[in-house]
Amino acid sequence: MTSQFLSELARMLGSAVLTGDAVSDKHRTDMSLSGTELPLAVIRPRTTEEVSAALRVCHAHGIGVVPQGGLTGLAGGANPGADQVVISFELMRGIEEIDKASATMTVKAGTPLEVAQQAAAGAGLFLGLDLGARGSYQIGGNLATNAGGIRVIRYGMAREQVLGLEAVLADGTVVSSMNKMLKNNAGYDLKHLFIGSEGTLGIITRAVLRLHPPPGNINTALCALSSYEDVVKLLRDAQATIGNIAAFEALWRDYHVYSSSALKFRFFENPYPFWVIIESANDMETFLGGALESGLITDCIIATSEIQARDMWSVREGHAIDALPNLINFDVSLPIAGIGAFAEACTNALKTRWPAAHVFCFGHIGDSNLHVSVSTHFGAAEDMHDVDDIVYGTLRPFNGSISAEHGIGVMKRPYLAQSRSPAELALMRTLKRALDPKGILNPGKVI
Numbered sequence: 001m002t003s004q005f006l007s008e009l010a011r012m013l014g015s016a017v018l019t020g021d022a023v024s025d026k027h028r029t030d031m032s033l034s035g036t037e038l039p040l041a042v043i044r045p046r047t048t049e050e051v052s053a054a055l056r057v058c059h060a061h062g063i064g065v066v067p068q069g070g071l072t073g074l075a076g077g078a079n080p081g082a083d084q085v086v087i088s089f090e091l092m093r094g095i096e097e098i099d100k101a102s103a104t105m106t107v108k109a110g111t112p113l114e115v116a117q118q119a120a121a122g123a124g125l126f127l128g129l130d131l132g133a134r135g136s137y138q139i140g141g142n143l144a145t146n147a148g149g150i151r152v153i154r155y156g157m158a159r160e161q162v163l164g165l166e167a168v169l170a171d172g173t174v175v176s177s178m179n180k181m182l183k184n185n186a187g188y189d190l191k192h193l194f195i196g197s198e199g200t201l202g203i204i205t206r207a208v209l210r211l212h213p214p215p216g217n218i219n220t221a222l223c224a225l226s227s228y229e230d231v232v233k234l235l236r237d238a239q240a241t242i243g244n245i246a247a248f249e250a251l252w253r254d255y256h257v258y259s260s261s262a263l264k265f266r267f268f269e270n271p272y273p274f275w276v277i278i279e280s281a282n283d284m285e286t287f288l289g290g291a292l293e294s295g296l297i298t299d300c301i302i303a304t305s306e307i308q309a310r311d312m313w314s315v316r317e318g319h320a321i322d323a324l325p326n327l328i329n330f331d332v333s334l335p336i337a338g339i340g341a342f343a344e345a346c347t348n349a350l351k352t353r354w355p356a357a358h359v360f361c362f363g364h365i366g367d368s369n370l371h372v373s374v375s376t377h378f379g380a381a382e383d384m385h386d387v388d389d390i391v392y393g394t395l396r397p398f399n400g401s402i403s404a405e406h407g408i409g410v411m412k413r414p415y416l417a418q419s420r421s422p423a424e425l426a427l428m429r430t431l432k433r434a435l436d437p438k439g440i441l442n443p444g445k446v447i
């Protein structure tokens, strides 16, 4: 049965199909490092037609298909099972067109985000999507997860950067909606079925991305504050006074101290309770001077060079914490006013259970998104599960979401019902059944 499937796949797709020893270890897992199994085969298509052919064969045989982009996901969404095949987009890359009049870019799904950003810049335009490890993600993966990142406050989530999309359905049908218009209300906007559905409703092959005028020279400042309430006031005052805020990232003290010490950066003498990186193409000096005078901020540096701005961002990106044992990264969202109280309650609950635990809070506060990174040092499976229970249990009364931007994948699936009502979950299942009746698209993920 399996050998018949594999030989049919090879007959249809030839050298695009890898099996046996040719399947490399990297296909086991995304960056959550939670996947363990090698797939039956890896298919590396170069065209939409090849993706369609692969799905037709898998559909006929009822074989599960797991799309893989840059494998940077943090929710286990791209992890395959041993009886499934992977469709990897590593060879399906490139910019097909930049239309300056429409301010759009047409890209293939496997194009790395950084390549798309550079192509937009080369045409005198700007792509409003940016995340930490921009060289590794693919546009297809970014859209399948509806990625967020550091520019959401200015340009919106990945969803907002898409005008047109092409996707292949479970049975191989190609749905090409490569629209370039900002306005198009001709019936349902089908692209939104596929954006953010983590490869469970269709496989994204190409997209038309919306481009923007370049933002101009960006100014970067690092501010110190004494309370979360002041962080929120700074956000709202900055939006009202400076306008055009390009980034607003907050770091809680413990995270800032750990990350800046690891990098040997010392911006201020005092370990202030809160730190904010704020960016705008507009002049920030007068506003920040006023905020210092009124006591809203307690200290402030405006970067005088690109290197200094980069150093500030390195502290925010905080790769030093990645080396901590059994690190679990949470990605929650909740109404902005409640984030400070949630962070405090969550830290207290975790430290009560594990007094030596590291609990780091930081995030895209302007987008209501908080990251909580926890290292308990123990690493027993039940501890990891208890960490989930404590964090999500603390989140419940705040009416937050268990996933702001990383998606559900497999890791957050047991908690999905906390963030979605029974009616929402039922409609998700109806959509899944309608689009993928055999359940072959990324089985076991999301719903």
Ligand SMILES: Cc1cc2nc3c(=O)[nH]c(=O)nc-3n(C[C@H](O)[C@H](O)[C@H](O)COP(=O)(O)OP(=O)(O)OC[C@H]3O[C@@H](n4cnc5c(N)ncnc54)[C@H](O)[C@@H]3O)c2cc1C
Pocket (backbone or CB within 6 Å): 030, 031, 066, 067, 068, 069, 070, 071, 072, 073, 074, 076, 077, 078, 089, 109, 130, 131, 132, 133, 136, 137, 138, 139, 140, 141, 142, 143, 144, 145, 146, 147, 148, 149, 150, 198, 199, 200, 202, 203, 204, 205, 405, 406, 409, 442, 445
């Ligand atoms: C250092 C670091 C920083 C990060 N920062 C952010 C951040 O700021 N904001 C944020 O939102 N995320 C962030 N992430 C998470 C992750 O990088 C994003 O979710 C990213 O969009 C995933 O892209 P990818 O190409 O690596 O996809 P993968 O990890 O390969 O796949 C992700 C999901 O999309 C599916 N998929 C992939 N390609 C396709 C396709 N063509 N069609 C259909 N489904 C597909 C997969 O099956 C899987 O479910 C970060 C990750 C790391 C490691």
